[in-house]
Amino acid sequence: MPELPEVETVRRGLTPAMEGTRIERLELRRGNLRFPFPEKFEADVTGRTIIGLGRRAKYLLIDLDSGKTIISHLGMSGSFRIEEGAQQTVPGDFHHERSKDEKHDHAIFHLESSKGPRRVIYNDPRRFGFMDIAERSELQTNPFLFGLGPEPTGNELSAAYLAERFAGKAQPLKSALLDQKNIAGLGNIYVCEALWRSHILPTQAAKTLVTKSGKPKESLELLVSSIRDVIADAIKAGGSSLRDHIQTDGSLGYFQHSFSVYDREGDPCRTPGCGGTVSRIVQAGRSTFYCPVCQK
Numbered sequence: 001m002p003e004l005p006e007v008e009t010v011r012r013g014l015t016p017a018m019e020g021t022r023i024e025r026l027e028l029r030r031g032n033l034r035f036p037f038p039e040k041f042e043a044d045v046t047g048r049t050i051i052g053l054g055r056r057a058k059y060l061l062i063d064l065d066s067g068k069t070i071i072s073h074l075g076m077s078g079s080f081r082i083e084e085g086a087q088q089t090v091p092g093d094f095h096h097e098r099s100k101d102e103k104h105d106h107a108i109f110h111l112e113s114s115k116g117p118r119r120v121i122y123n124d125p126r127r128f129g130f131m132d133i134a135e136r137s138e139l140q141t142n143p144f145l146f147g148l149g150p151e152p153t154g155n156e157l158s159a160a161y162l163a164e165r166f167a168g169k170a171q172p173l174k175s176a177l178l179d180q181k182n183i184a185g186l187g188n189i190y191v192c193e194a195l196w197r198s199h200i201l202p203t204q205a206a207k208t209l210v211t212k213s214g215k216p217k218e219s220l221e222l223l224v225s226s227i228r229d230v231i232a233d234a235i236k237a238g239g240s241s242l243r244d245h246i247q248t249d250g251s252l253g254y255f256q257h258s259f260s261v262y263d264r265e266g267d268p269c270r271t272p273g274c275g276g277t278v279s280r281i282v283q284a285g286r287s288t289f290y291c292p293v294c295q296k
């Protein structure tokens, strides 16, 4: 599943191709993805100018001059492809390579730009992605976006805030960090990475990072800065791979993160001087990768 840094690199890659263009036509090749496309979706967007692209958690937000916003989620296997003349670009930074098989092209934005016609194509073999449209003024209460916690890189996320959320919680830290009401857009990969960076055991109770008086312990301060760093580093890495590949054709290389613990079971821990071996356990049905020596 694409994680927040991947969605952010998709947003950054799509922005120059979509911002300021007019949607000449939206072509929907089926009635649904994970959910049905919104009613009158094509009519709602036709002739509208795209004024900007935003992101909230793992949702891509495409702002139209009508005051409405298209909400797009990439699901498990969704990606966008930009076609301009014979040139193709797939913005984004995915751990697993993305499909370019045209039979999985489900939604096509036919755009008019100052440089001529352009197509932005949504491809999704497994169809777990979806699109919705809402009034921008009502995004806060949209069912997909309602109740999401702060962004992992935003100023709202602080150790004091998490101490409030974690106080008294016996829930394992891993699950508490994956809870989108606590932090929005943090997924399995970056939770593992952030816990490893802060040398904290994923199985320990969330409340153990909070003092009896409800204040964040030093370990929680460290965890918050690790979360920020791990996301910022991934966005930076994705962004640089985008810049490297932006002008290439459809065969562009997909940047793969070199994760520190994720997907490294049995490999040596990268903490200097640790000497441990990365282990994998299953928590709430998801793999957790960690080092039993330096994470405690």
Ligand SMILES: [Zn+2]
Residues within 6 Å of the ligand: 269, 270, 271, 274, 275, 276, 277, 291, 292, 293, 294, 295
């Ligand atoms: Zn270690």
